[in-house]
Amino acid sequence: MNRILAINSSISGEASVSRVLVEETVQRLLAAIPDALVTRRDLSDVPVPHLTPDTVAGIRAVATTEDELAAQGLSDDLIAELQEATILVIGAPMYNFSISTTLRSWFDHVLRPRVTFSFSESGPQGLLTGIRAIVIQARGGLYSEGPSKVLDFQEPYLKQLLGFVGITDVAFVHAEKIGFGPEARDAAIAHARGQIETAVARIAAGGMAVHVPDGTAGPDQVIDRRP
Ligand SMILES: Cc1cc2nc3c(=O)[nH]c(=O)nc-3n(C[C@H](O)[C@H](O)[C@H](O)COP(=O)(O)O)c2cc1C
Secondary structure, three states: OOEEEEEEOOOOHHHOHHHHHHHHHHHHHHHHOOOOEEEEEEOOOOOOOOOOOOOOHHHHOOOOOHHHHHHHHHHHHHHHHHHHOOEEEEEEEOEOOEOOHHHHHHHHHHOOEOOOEEEEOOEEEEOOOOOEEEEEEEOOOOOOOOHHHHHOOOHHHHHHHHHHOOOOEEEEEEEOOOOOOHHHHHHHHHHHHHHHHHHHHHHHHOOOOOOOOOOOOOOOOOOOOOO
8 A cells, every 4th residue: 555645844835836736746646546545744834843952862862851752752753654655745945045944853853863764884774665755846046957056955955864764766856946937937837747747657657665564575565666
């Protein structure tokens, strides 16, 4: 069974380009994989709190206080959502050349030592497997090419954050030049729709990515048929 986890992080409500495109992505995925289940999380409506001196041990050390245990509980819930997912869709507006602080705070709760990543002699290892991701990036300007390419601290950062926990199969969708007027905005959305179509087709063609918790597959199970 496929499960889609759709995460939004725009602060622009219904005017948000990434939010519209995330929902279109989910609908396209459901058209291709009708029995997929969907979990939605809107980090603008219900923000994940920033870590503080009172809560950080709940994620990075041993939780003992009430605040630390609460932070650990939230982290457990967010990680469980991710572990259940086979397809992750993230709406990521560019804010100040990078991601929203709400999305960053979600990552702060999800990147957890010994749970979603570990260190060995050969370096860090991501512990999440079988998740394919589509990341919708909405930007006021143009960063995928041209002079501002070097200012793109969003896509390399997201690639690193996701890869660090083992999510390496990521399709990045660009809705750029949103701030350049209505025509540029429409063209950007049309371009992004094409990228979404390609990404969804690739996921649909790859078959079902099935989580097998004990590491063994039954006769009719496909763990991951990605090429
Ligand atoms: C606080 C804030 C910071 C922004 N910083 C940038 C930026 O650094 N570069 C850029 O191209 N656009 C920037 N923008 C514009 C957004 O990236 C653009 O409006 C995009 O469409 C936001 O995604 P959304 O439509 O899903 O909300 C910023 C917008 C806001 C509200």
